Amino acid sequence: MKPAYLRPLVYFLFWLLVGVLIKALFLGYHYSKTDGLTYIEIVKVFLYGLRMDASFAAYLCAFPFICFLLEGLLKNLRLSSLVNGYTFLLIPVVAALVTADLEMYNAWGYRLDATPLQYLNTPREMVASVSAAPVFLLTLVFLFLILFLGFVYQRIFRPVLEKKVNTTFTMGGKIVAFCFLVILIIPMRGGLQHIPINQSDVYFSNKLYANHAAVNLPWNVLYSLNRRNYAPKNPYKYMAMAQAQKYVDSLYTSPELPANGSNSILKSTRPNILFIILESNTAKLVGCLGGEPGVTPHLDQLARDGIIFTNIYAGGDRSEKGLVALLSGYPVQTTTSIIKLPRKTEHLPHLNQILKSQGYQTSYYYGGELAFANIKSYLLNAGYDRLISKFDFPANTYNSKWGVHDHVLLNRWLADLKTEKQPFFSTLFTLSSHEPYDVPIPAKFAGTDEATKFKNSMYYTDQSIGNFILAAKKQAWWKNTLIIMAADHGHRFPGDDPNFKPSKFRIPFLLTGGALKQAYPPVNTIGSQTDIVPTVLHQLHLPTEPFKWGKDLLNPAVKPFAFYVFNDGFGFVTPSGTITFDNISKQVISSDPAVPKQQLNYGKAYMELSFEDYLNK
Template sequence: MKQAYLRPVIYFFFWLFVSVVIKALFIGYHYTKAAELTFLEIFKVFLYGLRMDASFAAYLCAVPFICFLLESLKKHLYLYRLVNGYTFLIILVVAGLVTADLEMYNAWGYRLDATPLQYLNTPQEMVASVSAAPVFLLTAIFLLLVILFAVIYHRVVNPLLKKKNNAYFSKGSRVMAFCCLALLIIPIRGGLQHIPINQSDVYFSNKLFANHAAVNLPWNVLYSLNRRNYAAQNPYKYMAMGQARKYVDSLYVLPASADNQNISVLKSTRPNVLFIILESNTAKLVGCLGGEPGVTPHIDELAREGILFTNIYSSGDRSEKGLVALLSGYPVQTTTSIIKLPRKTEHLPHLSQVLKAQGYGTSYYYGGELAFANIKSYLLNAGYDRLVSKFDFPSKTYNSKWGVHDHVLLNRWLTDLKNDKQPFFSTLFTLSSHEPYDIPIPAKFAGSDEATKFKNSMYYTDYAIGNFIEEAKKQPWWNNTVIVMAADHGHRFPGDDPNFKPSKFRIPFLLTGGALKQAYPPVSIIGSQTDIVPTLLHQLKLPTEQFKWGKDLLNPATKSFAFYVFNDGFGYVTPAGTITFDNVAKQVITKDYNVPPQQLNYGKAYMELSFEDYLNK
């Protein structure tokens, strides 16, 4: 009687069992890598991976659960043979994917995803990648998996799925089948959280193998197929690659005397570093950048105390893109983002890694969900010692949508920094100036329109930062601390800028803190987010070769330019003006009067070469 009601549950747990087995097989097959993990870390592989395993199982249950519901509605309808055929087909596919992944992981260093599709026209390249694979062993594993899962399903699960008596089309069985089908959406999404599950949700360790092992392999393949992140060819082929490289290289070549022109602005080459990333902070509302006065009085004051860079542009228009540009000095892609592919971000340089190697303690603070856009996997690949997110705060401190109010996050940051060993490197990402622009203080500016709400949210974030700085100046570590402050991207308000307009991408960037020797006049060189890490590292007397897409903004010999991307287009800014280009229509959108024709070639070359680099990561 009970099995009539529990058919959906039994079928779901069969696929959950399959997921656990293939995870154990992956760990066992790569036992030399697994030997580096502790017993607790191996346990966490299964524990953290359980949500993705459940998501995979839920996807596979959709068709059978519909069949169970239909059977419960009609007495003489028998669909279990359809369910059996469907299940055995999936078993074959899963076993094939799992077997291929075992050896491809050895060859490529990342879990199987949609990447092999780019080799369909040149299968010899894929074969070459795994030419030393133990074919007989892998064939045996494939057959054993098929036999194991098929036998367990046939002997244990299938007998419980067949309709045998009136209980299988009773009201209770009908209600159970309907509820199970409706509730599949919860495990499919990975829970009730705001953001659907992605790879970041199962990443938990600084050890790459542990994170890779926690990923559900079939889910990863389906996710990658859905995201279409496997572009086989560079769609931005505007010139010969050699010519593109000459254009881009010329932007970073300095005269031999340039090393003697470096400006040193810090009292020490080993200061504490606080990196504040400002959500959606646009230069149009920053008074010291010529924006509307009165919105950012505290940032304006900090700019007067430190160094303000007046012509800095975000590399893209999304938070996850800006994060990579700011912390890895890496260019942004147009219609995708490298952060969505953890196997690519593993190859990026990270400011955190550089400073950690110098003995810095590292931490990252964000009031929202780190799983958003795979940010957590990026941060774990960066090797941060401590990650703090909304789940480390009581729910009463949340705003209506994203997470913790900025002043709460900054207060927690200040408290933790008091106990951190020096030198420390800590990153904080604000969020209150993200729509819906909820703020916990009375509005400064009257109005209920979206532009005014955004302006009030920027004022609130500035207010929270001002309070933080006031308290930070009282701390013993202040005199040996440099603060890097920059936005993740700009904003269309005020003015409702079109997506390509350079004013939408112009952002604040400043250096301040007790570690600066003095206040300095504003720096007018045109630059990008990708220039911030090299500029800081030059001040710390550390190598910058890894960050090849950036330049030192404090070197007078540095060339003045910025490159940014929007949805399948780019903008290129120089002292002569800005040119914007549509990569789809292959035509110029806007061109300032003094922009020379050659400037478009530099933009095309940068677009082509940076995307080629992304494909090769």
């Protein structure tokens, strides 16, 4: 074939090469994880990923192929400079996506998709959340990608594309250019199969990292952008809806205890309630939960003075998802979150709404910006009387990249509660244990690595809460106050847990305060964040029907289980153990030895039914 006919193919090969180089860079950057793959598996990463690389290349070729066709149809038209400008514009965009993905994969455990876009309206918080990343190294990688890809295109591919040959304008040249444009549809779809390519087509291993490495990153971002928030139908149809309903219903069938039953732990049914949500707090660093000793001494003491629940799991791995599970008792979605859609959160039940109807004064305190991740709309829909954020503090107290540190926030909370009308319900969300873990006290634990910084931030938040409790015990309202403490989600540190591992999702949940009758032994029932609201409402003798996805953890007859989600996958925990499942490859990721086969069906049914409920909100 003459050189002019090959111009579209040459351009396609450039972007195909880019896809392969991106894959090699990902494997090299995560060399510690790549070391766990065999040479055959590494080769398969490239082979299985080639279809998606071709799809990525085809999408980027659409505009240049149209230019090539127009040049063939109009003899005096030269569009080479337009194609070159288009290419040099795309190279830094692709480089930026690839560079961001390298470090975000470490933090989140899945390839970059549309998820970070929900934070674009709060850019300072978004920057703060990744400020622990090796910025200098990533900047070098970004610049290297731009220079290297630009050099390869300029020196190798551009001369071929700009060759002046008369055959471009022959009838044969026109036909070939048109055929290339039409045939481009095939690699876009990933082949001639009925269903267009998706991530599952490049998954080949029972090792999740190998499957992730095979994914073409820019393609993944574009695919996610096209699908985010707007799923037209339930993608988790594993069984007939009636069968899924039967499985889920059986999880919640347990005899109700009488209103004045033996599980009553409160002196009063209308205590003041303080709900402290702990940012990124993991059971792995909580001594009373078997975690590393010495990191949370005040929380450990509160557990001894109150009641600690030892087997509680977060519903997801992001703050905005945890809020909905904690305050609305609502299951977490995988690749999206209901909090991003105010028209849906309007239909959620909320602990705040129940308590307001009982005459409680309500408030919500956060040291950062409430607009982050669309949280403010969720809280406004919940009807809080008063919202306090960083903008309610003097600028000289902004001593954290997120806003004000936890001790500043807790001091303001204590001062405001002195004049609060009783009974009151007030929620406070800590933030100092979020990346970049900058705390205003000397480091308790030596080390500058990210895991140690996180541990020091947890120690600081624990200290701040301990000081608050000490002062609160001196207040007149203390004797009639119930304090709820639970984490919004767990953390990959310590241990750098993979995204699906149950230890990443295990969190503290405890009840304490002067309203408790006494100290109680630990409750070992397996539960989730969605169980917290029903458990509290049962103690208040208030209806729990709106919170159908939760159970009373103080009812000894409930069935012990927890359901959590990660990026397009779920885990299901029972006394038999944990099974985790990847919804893309439709494969089990891990399963404890004693887990029965039927447990996977319960997880699938819960996934299917909860997402169907989300779609119908």
